[in-house]
Amino acid sequence: MTFTDEIKCIINEKRRTYQALSEQVWDYAEMHFGEVKSAELLSQALANEGFTVTRGVAGLKTGFIGSYGSGKPVIAFLGEFDALAGLSQKKDRTVHDPIVANGNGHGCGHNLLGVGSLAAAFAAKEYMIKHQLKGTVRYYGCPAEESGNGKAYMAREGCFNDVDAAFSWHPHSCNAVQHLSSNAVIEARFTFKGVSAHAAALPELGRSALDALELMNVGVNYLREHMADKARIHYAVTNSGGVSPNVVQSIAEERFLVRSPKPDEVKKLFERVVNVAKGAALMTDTKMSVQIEGGCCNLIPNTALHKVMAAFMEEIGYPKLSVKDEAFIKAIYASLGEPEKTFAMKQLNAQQKDKIGQAPLADWVFPCPEHDLFMEGSTDVSDVSWNVPTAQCVTATWAFATVPHTWQVVAQGTQDYALNAALFAAEAMACTALKAVQDPDLLKEAKRELKERLAGDVYECLIPSNVTPPTF
Missing domain, CATH: 3.30.70.360 (Alpha-Beta Plaits)
Structure with a gap:
């Protein structure tokens, strides 16, 4: 059995657990700093897996850290679980049909994000135990990514000071490492x-x-x-x-x-x-x-870690779709506007466009870019990336051309293919993290690169020290 096959088996053994957790967070659909039920659910899952859980970190009522093991290296997985206002949507529906008018919904897929990172943390922990590897696995429960920037509060309070490498991912309509900077x-x-x-x-x-x-x-x-x-x-x-x-x-x-x-x-x-x-x-x-x-600050990408992560994504490969998956994906794609489809198609080559014409889901992995890309939006993962080498990926949990922060994202949040894509991200993150644990030279190069990119700049949180996290 290859290394990646072993990680896939470890993760798939608990697939039903991850499905239940993801769907429960989807049901809760709690807004920034008010994710009380979601935070407790994931905290309890960590405790059940043997992690020591510290709640209320950095003054965040819904922020927590689960830790397993001891000593160096320390690898961190970042999880999010906040929803968005006005995006309530019934599951398994391919037309706009709110559960509650103007209610909350997971319009950015954070129910999948938090659970995917949790699966990566659990897999890393089990592999390290089995192969007697030294080090510490941490899961950071990070509230309020959409508005409020929970990770920035954590970084401001030094929660990442002893971390050697951090890993995260995000739901998307394609598969790639997020080798980019941001606003x-x-x-x-x-x-x-x-x-x-x-x-x-x-x-x-x-x-x-x-x-x-x-x-x-x-x-x-x-x-x-x-x-x-x-x-x-x-x-x-x-x-x-x-x-x-x-x-x-x-x-x-x-x-x-x-x-x-x-x-x-x-x-x-x-x-x-x-x-x-x-x-x-x-x-x-x-x-x-x-x-x-x-x-939050701008994102600092890491070429050393991203090249490794991209290679693992290519080796693992995107999960196969069922007939049911394909039917739902086609129905969601049909609900999208022509401007969205046209814009998304412009990013593809002729072969990729042909594949989308047959089934509107991007099942290939884009290679790691040779140069840094740029994202006009912002993410509080940035504040982590200023403090520790950080690698991220995106996987296709959505039909091609799906726009974030829409009811279509919410509708896809509990589909089998969406969970499979989240676990695909978990496999890539776990493999990259464990490679870093076993390869000191990789960690050394990642840290050297971060220092070079910062070019003497020192991290300063953009949230003033006298500002405390709001509570709801």
Whole structure:
């Protein structure tokens, strides 16, 4: 039996356990920092497997670390389990059909993500016991990836200081290592406070917080012309001050995400956004306050680990689809819009396009890129990658061209092929981690590369030290 076959057997022995855990987290569909049931479920699974579990790490009510073994090297697997608002969807349905109107749903597949990483941790532990390998296996239960950046709090509090290598993955519509950088981000809430008044009888006595909010948005729109091409600014109004137009709104709030490729760049851009908000308050004679609620750095890829992981993915191969799988995948693909399909097809060569024409699921593995790619979005895995060599992959848990953060992702979250793809990721992560455990030169090269990429930069969390994780 080959090394990869052994890992596959270890993981497949507990397939039913992983299926039950994943489906339970899918059912819970809990939002950022409020994943109480999901965190307890996964913590108990770790305890049942013999891991020592520490709950409430880094001040995170739903953050935890499971540890097995002792000494060096220390390998970490990163798990997520938060859902998204407004994406409730019934399982086994290929049309939009919410369980609860405007309810939560796992629109990014984190029910699979957390369990896939758990399977990798369990497999690494069992292999190390069987082959009498020294070292420590850790599973990091990381809340609030979608909003709030739980891993950044963990990194800020030194939770990764003694880790030698970290591994993660993400559901996707293709199979590849995530050899890319990303935007750093600062998340903040802006609050404007004014004075209410009768909007018709005594408008001169009012000071409109809503006017200030709208002026801020106009100012930020003008700012977009004068920022770096890869930078991004998004916002959502969370409190417009009321529903009565004959009342001058005395309070208004909105949340902003400010992104740019480097931490120092995003801090400067954020300062400009704050200045726009100050100007809006000055124009309306209102008071403005800003509170940073999250943030993370840019992702640091690792060529040494990614080449090994890509090779293992190619050797293991994507799991075979059943007739039932193919039918569901085709139905989901049919529900997608033409712009999504056209955009996704542009990323493929002629042979790959032909395969998608036969069955709309990418079952091949893309090779490790020769050069770093770039992701306009952000991930709190970045803060781990600044502290320890980190490798990630994506696997095809979704029909080709499926867009993240949609009901189609939620609908696919409990399908057999989705779980099989999650366990495919687990196999690749476990094999790469165990290769690092048994090959000191690989770890040494990965650490050397991280130091070279940082080029003297020192990690600084973008979440200020006085900001504590919110609780729900």
